Amino acid sequence: MSPINIFGDVIPADARIERLLAQIDGAHAELGEPATLSRERANILLARIIWSRSCDPGDGVAGSLIAAVGAEDALHLVMRSVSPQHVTALLREHGSTISARAVAEALGRWEQRLKQPETILDIERAAAAGLRVVIPGDPNWPAQFDELDQHAPTMLWCRGNLTLLRSTAISVVGARAATGYGTHITAELVQGLSEAGLTIVSGAAYGIDAVAHRTALAAGAPTIAIVAGGADRAYPSPHAPLLDRIAAEGLVCAEMIPDSAPTKWRFLQRNRLIAALSGATLVTEAGVRSGSINTAGHAAQLGRALGAVPGAVTSATSAGCHRLMREYGAEMITNVREACELAGVSDELQIFADEPNTREREWQRRVRDALPLRGSRTLAEIATAAGLAPHQVRGVLAELELLGRVHRADQTGDASPKWRLARH
Amino acid sequence: MSPINIFGDVIPADARIERLLAQIDGAHAELGEPATLSRERANILLARIIWSRSCDPGDGVAGSLIAAVGAEDALHLVMRSVSPQHVTALLREHGSTISARAVAEALGRWEQRLKQPETILDIERAAAAGLRVVIPGDPNWPAQFDELDQHAPTMLWCRGNLTLLRSTAISVVGARAATGYGTHITAELVQGLSEAGLTIVSGAAYGIDAVAHRTALAAGAPTIAIVAGGADRAYPSPHAPLLDRIAAEGLVCAEMIPDSAPTKWRFLQRNRLIAALSGATLVTEAGVRSGSINTAGHAAQLGRALGAVPGAVTSATSAGCHRLMREYGAEMITNVREACELAGVSDELQIFADEPNTREREWQRRVRDALPLRGSRTLAEIATAAGLAPHQVRGVLAELELLGRVHRADQTGDASPKWRLARH
Numbered sequence: 001m002s003p004i005n006i007f008g009d010v011i012p013a014d015a016r017i018e019r020l021l022a023q024i025d026g027a028h029a030e031l032g033e034p035a036t037l038s039r040e041r042a043n044i045l046l047a048r049i050i051w052s053r054s055c056d057p058g059d060g061v062a063g064s065l066i067a068a069v070g071a072e073d074a075l076h077l078v079m080r081s082v083s084p085q086h087v088t089a090l091l092r093e094h095g096s097t098i099s100a101r102a103v104a105e106a107l108g109r110w111e112q113r114l115k116q117p118e119t120i121l122d123i124e125r126a127a128a129a130g131l132r133v134v135i136p137g138d139p140n141w142p143a144q145f146d147e148l149d150q151h152a153p154t155m156l157w158c159r160g161n162l163t164l165l166r167s168t169a170i171s172v173v174g175a176r177a178a179t180g181y182g183t184h185i186t187a188e189l190v191q192g193l194s195e196a197g198l199t200i201v202s203g204a205a206y207g208i209d210a211v212a213h214r215t216a217l218a219a220g221a222p223t224i225a226i227v228a229g230g231a232d233r234a235y236p237s238p239h240a241p242l243l244d245r246i247a248a249e250g251l252v253c254a255e256m257i258p259d260s261a262p263t264k265w266r267f268l269q270r271n272r273l274i275a276a277l278s279g280a281t282l283v284t285e286a287g288v289r290s291g292s293i294n295t296a297g298h299a300a301q302l303g304r305a306l307g308a309v310p311g312a313v314t315s316a317t318s319a320g321c322h323r324l325m326r327e328y329g330a331e332m333i334t335n336v337r338e339a340c341e342l343a344g345v346s347d348e349l350q351i352f353a354d355e356p357n358t359r360e361r362e363w364q365r366r367v368r369d370a371l372p373l374r375g376s377r378t379l380a381e382i383a384t385a386a387g388l389a390p391h392q393v394r395g396v397l398a399e400l401e402l403l404g405r406v407h408r409a410d411q412t413g414d415a416s417p418k419w420r421l422a423r424h
Numbered sequence: 425m426s427p428i429n430i431f432g433d434v435i436p437a438d439a440r441i442e443r444l445l446a447q448i449d450g451a452h453a454e455l456g457e458p459a460t461l462s463r464e465r466a467n468i469l470l471a472r473i474i475w476s477r478s479c480d481p482g483d484g485v486a487g488s489l490i491a492a493v494g495a496e497d498a499l500h501l502v503m504r505s506v507s508p509q510h511v512t513a514l515l516r517e518h519g520s521t522i523s524a525r526a527v528a529e530a531l532g533r534w535e536q537r538l539k540q541p542e543t544i545l546d547i548e549r550a551a552a553a554g555l556r557v558v559i560p561g562d563p564n565w566p567a568q569f570d571e572l573d574q575h576a577p578t579m580l581w582c583r584g585n586l587t588l589l590r591s592t593a594i595s596v597v598g599a600r601a602a603t604g605y606g607t608h609i610t611a612e613l614v615q616g617l618s619e620a621g622l623t624i625v626s627g628a629a630y631g632i633d634a635v636a637h638r639t640a641l642a643a644g645a646p647t648i649a650i651v652a653g654g655a656d657r658a659y660p661s662p663h664a665p666l667l668d669r670i671a672a673e674g675l676v677c678a679e680m681i682p683d684s685a686p687t688k689w690r691f692l693q694r695n696r697l698i699a700a701l702s703g704a705t706l707v708t709e710a711g712v713r714s715g716s717i718n719t720a721g722h723a724a725q726l727g728r729a730l731g732a733v734p735g736a737v738t739s740a741t742s743a744g745c746h747r748l749m750r751e752y753g754a755e756m757i758t759n760v761r762e763a764c765e766l767a768g769v770s771d772e773l774q775i776f777a778d779e780p781n782t783r784e785r786e787w788q789r790r791v792r793d794a795l796p797l798r799g800s801r802t803l804a805e806i807a808t809a810a811g812l813a814p815h816q817v818r819g820v821l822a823e824l825e826l827l828g829r830v831h832r833a834d835q836t837g838d839a840s841p842k843w844r845l846a847r848h
Binding site: 309325 | 608743
């Protein structure tokens with residue numbers, strides 16, 4: 001098979017498209033100005049972008065073919081209308097057992113969607129919405145997605161801080177129809193998890209998801225929304241402001257092309273990404289038929305830690321949590337310390353002692369309260385504001401720095417270093 | 425060692441004491457009139473009664489000595505003031521590793537309490553209160569107690585239906601400071617467990633214990649209260665009417681001698697009997713320091729099934745249940761079906777379908793409602809009262825009979841059999 005230039009042979013190699021591609025490339029955009037892309041980078045980005053449009057989330061045939069020959073050659077095979085028998089034989093060579101029939105069906109699906117003008121539109125939409133793309137092999141690509149094997153996403157469309165994809169995360173998900181209890185306990189646990197330095201991953205849905213994101217935002221902690229439609233599309237629409245805030249201070253991402261509508265299938269597939277991205281999944285409140293059960297199922301299948309919060313057995317919105325504990329081996333989570341243990345965050349620093357208000361923890365709160373939301377302060381200023389001795393503040397600042405909650409402010413030639421709150 | 429006659433040598437062999445002994449002997453009392461006892465039976469009853477006064481509940485040295493040489497000879501050794509070294513050597517011969525010092529201490533404790541007049545008083549008190557004694561080897565002695573090994577009780581003082589000691593039982597225990605939630609869910613579960621034919625064992629304390637007993641009584645189902653003081657003593661005193669009802673329709677039992685005051689130690693030891701008597705222990709609501717945690721610990725140690733009902737993590741009265749699930753491997757129980765499974769009761773008869781109101785279950789209720797609380801009815805009468813067809817009533821009666829909920833009324837020469845509600 002002769003090599004193909006996606007950029008040129010498939011998508012017109014004009015300067016405008018090249019500029020847009022550079023603009024949305026997650027690996028380049030950090031530089032601040034639209035760099036020019038190498039032909040190689042443009043090819044691989046385009047190939048992935050076309051795959052993102054051509055196949056449904058979790059398409060195992062596409063995943064297998066891309067794993068076998070790479071995204072570009074896989075695309076080339078489809079464009080050359082290679083016979084299903086040929087593709088099946090190729091997959092067999094690479095150890096796949098996908099049937100010829102499944103391959104034939106997949107080729108039919110993909111060909112229908114392989115439309116050049118729409119792909120240009122996808123790129124334009126992404127650039128207009130400020131999206132950036134991340135593909136396997138990129139520095140920010142989450143290695144955890146590889147565990148999804150042939151069901152891994154072909155790429156991510158992102159809005160926000162891409163580096164969060166590499167942070168230590170816990171998914172906190174639950175019922176849309178959250179109760180006061182679910183809301184309360186979700187906020188309490190997310191507050192604690194945020195303070196422990198974890199990134200909160202959720203699905204931006206009504207109810208528990210929204211509480212998880214909002215609590216993280218309020219705590220100034222990182223949060224990632226993985227959405228089922230396009231990353232530029234607000235769903236549910238009243239959550240547009242919330243998604244904008246998450247994009248501004250955290251990250252919104254999707255495997256679907258821009259402007260995609262979320263569908264039932266896409267929600268179910270989206271859940272596998274929520275489960276895969278984080279080391280642990282915590283369901284704080286869920287009915288027996290909640291989508292969170294699906295997310296939890298993915299987490300269990302991936303061997304991720306799974307936790308659930310118990311509630312009254314008389315509450316239908318806790319029945320799903322109870323089911324997860326009885327049938328899925330989910331660990332029972334009743335407080336922040338247990339949630340941190342679930343997420344694999346050690347409490348070495350003993351910020352989560354059994355007694356909720358140890359002196360250490362209280363001091364941490366006082367020091368953090370003594371720091372301004374914007375700007376910075378010296379140790380002496382903090383000590384005065386917090387009502388603690390300078391040596392006490394020094395120890396607490398060291399702990400908070402280790403936890404990623406405070407940073408030394410950038411400064412030049414000042415004898416006394418200044419401290420500021422971490423804004424992720 | 426020459427054989428001893430407890431009746432005669434230790435307790436005066438007079439006719440009045442012989443009559444009282446016959447009256448309180450659980451193996452004879454069923455006959456209705458005070459039978460005379462064999463000298464052998466009188467000896468072993470008296471030996472156990474004296475041990476019941478002489479040692480604290482769960483006294484492992486006494487248990488080992490009785491297991492080694494029998495209650496009578498063990499008593500004889502103590503009365504002859506045999507040296508601790510001799511007793512220790514004897515225990516060693518029987519495989520015990522109890523230290524000479526522990527034996528010396530035990531001998532000292534027992535001798536202090538070995539008082540003839542008090543033992544006569546114990547017998548008089550028991551007879552006056554209508555208590556009956558059950559000892560190891562008796563038909564009603566619960567074989568499960570043997571699993572307590574040297575900590576098994578030396579005997580039981582009982583008030584009520586002794587045959588219940590042989591029934592299939594589940595312990596339902598929990599916090600004294602029960603909430604509306606705990607009360608509600610305990611009543612619901614006990615109602616279902618009662619309908620499944622299980623005997624409910626509890627401790628007659630305030631809160632969950634009382635709800636468990638009362639629900640069983642209201643369901644006309646058997647219930648056993650194991651108390652920490654004397655079986656004739658109402659503790660807490662406002663529970664005197666409740667204990668009287670349990671004695672009248674179920675069973676109250678104790679290992680302590682009549683009129684004993686319950687103490688903290690005795691409560692803890694009593695809990696081992698609650699755990700040992702039943703195949704499963706269910707804690708429906710408990711704080712982290714609740715006595716139920718102790719009962720549950722005994723159950724876990726004995727390898728008995730252990731269950732706990734989850735609740736809101738914001739509720740201190742559910743924290744103990746959550747701890748049992750996280751740390752003791754207690755199974756999470758959220759409904760009657762799961763509670764029955766915990767107790768090992770199969771739902772072969774499918775009375776516990778997932779839908780709470782299957783037709784079968786509704787029919788059972790209607791048939792039971794159609795039976796009078798006292799007296800009996802024919803199948804035709806029941807069918808009329810229940811608004812069901814005779815063939816439907818026939819099937820339901822067969823099921824209820826299997827479950828022990830209804831019985832054929834005793835009658836002679838009547839063509840059409842009559843049915844009555846089971847009163848345990």
